[in-house]
Amino acid sequence: MCDTCGCALPDHRHAPERDARSIEVLEGLKTHNDRLAHHNRTHFDAAGVLVVNLMSSPGAGKTRLLEATIEALGGRHRLAVIEGDLETENDARRIRAKGIPAVQITTGSACHLDAAMVHEALPALPLEALDLLFIENVGNLVCPASFDLGQHANVTLLSTPEGDDKPLKYPVMFRASDLVLVTKSDLLEVLDDFAVDAVAAHVRRLACPAPVLEVSARAGRLDGWLHWLEARLEERRRPRFHPVPSTGDGHLLSRPRGLA
Template identity: 70%
Template sequence: MCDTCGCNVTPAADEHAVEVLKGLLDANDHEALHNREHFQRHNVLAINLMSSPGAGKTALLEATIEALGGDLRIAVVEGDLETENDAERIRAKGVPAIQITTGSACHLDAHMVHDALHELELDDVDVLFIENVGNLVCPASFDLGQHINVALLSTPEGDDKPAKYPVMFRAADLVLVTKSDLLEVLDDFDPDAAERHVREIANPAPLLKLSARTGLGMDGWLEWIRREAGSRE
């Protein structure tokens, strides 16, 4: 019995209470399901990219579009608190990009993504990347309707990020160790330790080391996208 959780509250005989047993994110989850149906109908693979700010999501997308733009039709939904900067970087690669500016909101939710989808011609898209707001906490709690969650872990951040942010890294279907070209100069990032931390939160997600800047390890990532996109056709 305690005063914090309410387990000491005994219902009064005449109390009028309703048992609900419904998730708090019910409305979001419902909208996410709706988005997923949209993607399915148009044969679109939707990938939600999550990471801390500056882990290299936009740079990864730029390099990915350059490498895959000829084979797959890509579109991007960009989430940021402010500015169109990232969407402009993507558009400069000749790919449609819808910028969602969230104001002070720290994450994208399914409703914001749904509004953005109305600005895209999904019939002309094979792979939709949703670049979430840079944040290792909040985005993990909101289903957007994506098929796959990809979490980026950049080498300067340290290999223990999965242990520090277990909710985020537990949600990841794939972990990309970005800025891997820096591994040779960083003595405090051990890729094996990063993998161990991901396993300790019971996540079987593969880890891929890559560098969007040098191209190191990009083949494995591109192959992974091709395979996932192919399996949905």
């Protein structure tokens, strides 16, 4: 467990005064992280790159999904990946083998990425030459949801062997999601205790409007995921509108930013 998110703090249930100090320290860490995340997002927005944070438990298929996504989109969009793991460069090597820039962050004992780690990785990437940057967070259904990295969207993967009740067991993670992907959906034919409808119902119970889509990198069933990405990319390309004063009729007009 790590010492940057509080999951390694000792049990303070019988020491309220120490609880207060721990909360103060954690709030300070989160405030600092949020400032850095805002700074990262400023970089991403200036470069015009869409940043998607992938979160899941270990083994849910994040890297395999990225490989399949690169194969599907690599010819149409400029992609890169930041990989997060406690140790090894295994996942980054897999991404580079697809001809895509990848930076590996090894966190040591930290069970999640944070904004500072991502910021340190950015100089190794050609941000101005990218359309889409994926951040593959450390495999963990708890801590990554609490740390803003500067991303524009959170995508949570839930693999069918894990069980369809995970949104109820890990509500913070799924409540923070902009999209939920049920991965390894090709196994639904042999798993009689997993229902995609149940996952969607659990997500709605959390008051989360995120779509729930089935994908299978192995079977090549990625259409919903790819359409979602294309829609987010299209949103990034649209001119932003901002109000400008009219010429005296009391109304405000809008025009694309940067246009005269």
